[in-house]
Amino acid sequence: MSDYLPVQVILEILKRLPIKSLVKCRCFKKGKENSILHYNNDDFDEFKQLQFPVFGCLSYSAVVGSCNGLVCLTFLPQDVLNFIFWNPSIQKYITLPQPNICCYTDDVRLNFGFGFDSKTNDYKLLIVGVEKGETLIEPYLFSLNENCWKKVTPTSPKYAVEAGISSTFVNGALHWLGYQEGKLVDSVMQF
Known part of the structure; x- marks a missing residue:
């Protein structure tokens, strides 16, 4: 052509x-x-209004991440975790099964990471929980290919992941800043 x-x-x-x-x-x-x-497109005067998929009355919603045009969103109505994978280009989404993990409490904070595993051609979502600011609780990993959550046996990290801090997906791995006793350290944790 x-x-x-x-x-x-x-x-x-x-x-x-x-x-x-x-x-x-x-x-x-x-x-x-x-x-x-x-x-x-240098014009920036053209845009398209997207229909944002939502679920009922929400107390919390956030973009977990995006990869290859697929967006992972989380919704937290009534202390239950809900996730969707959304392709805004074609206006389709799927609702993920709920993970068997406790939600936010005073002692437990959850962080989420979303990325693409090129080795298995699979989109994955990771939940990392931090208890009382320092102790890493068992992470859960969702596989789109398998459509299920699995517990992941972590190696004992030297540093914690600060609650509420987003991960960054680079070169096939999720990255978080490392924290120790609530203070940022010169460390990047990779999963």
Whole structure:
């Protein structure tokens, strides 16, 4: 196709297509695919209103993370953890089964991490709990491929994960800042 049309013309055509059509079409050469993924629109005057999936009366909601266009959201109505994986481009989401873990209390704070495991081609969600500010409780890992939660046996970390601090997904691993006795230390914890 690029032998007949200049790249700029192809990009002009592709940027006018609906997202659903682009998702269905997987026949781009690597160079064209890269152009689409890194398209830069300097106008910023075009935007699309997204329908945000919500559940009833919420006491808490947050974006856990996003990866490859998939967004992980958490909702906490009536002290029950709810998660969804949402693809805003195609306006579809799935509700994850509830994990068998206690929710927020005065002594327990939970942190969440979301990422993609390229080895197993699987999206995963990690729950890390911190009890009384320092003690790591058993983490739980959700696998989209298996559609279930599993307890993960952690190695004993030298530092704690501060409650409420978001993880960052880089190079196939989740990263948190390390804390000791409530103070930030020069350490990054990886899972």
